[in-house]
Amino acid sequence: MKWLQNFMRGRYGVDQFGNFLLGLYLAIAVLSVLLRYNILFLLSLFVLIYCWFRILSRNTYKRSSENTRYLQKTYKLRMWISNKKKKFKDRKVYRYFTCPNCKQTLRVPKGKGAITITCPKCKTKFDKRT
Numbered sequence: 001m002k003w004l005q006n007f008m009r010g011r012y013g014v015d016q017f018g019n020f021l022l023g024l025y026l027a028i029a030v031l032s033v034l035l036r037y038n039i040l041f042l043l044s045l046f047v048l049i050y051c052w053f054r055i056l057s058r059n060t061y062k063r064s065s066e067n068t069r070y071l072q073k074t075y076k077l078r079m080w081i082s083n084k085k086k087k088f089k090d091r092k093v094y095r096y097f098t099c100p101n102c103k104q105t106l107r108v109p110k111g112k113g114a115i116t117i118t119c120p121k122c123k124t125k126f127d128k129r130t
């Protein structure tokens, strides 16, 4: 694998944006097969080529600024997804409520019966079953 190391020296490689492009490529490629749209297949190839162009690129400064821009633009979406994942993982231990006053999300341990919840942000009290 030494030749590969030598080959990749000074090249950019895979980042989060690269992973996203790879996923996008797969999604479009599968769609093109399912829908039998040749134009979609062509599009998926362009995405793949662009992805490889970024991986092999020697202009690491420009590539990493592309990645930063991608991360900034998808920040809210990624936070939303990781939040959903966390809630799903915690679903047996915690219940989530939204404060009726300030819409803050509150996490409460499950199985405590009827309790009064105090919002830590605006101090509003409300009753819930957990």
Ligand SMILES: [Zn+2]
Residues within 6 Å of the ligand: 099, 100, 101, 102, 103, 104, 119, 120, 121, 122, 123, 124
């Ligand atoms: Zn509140």
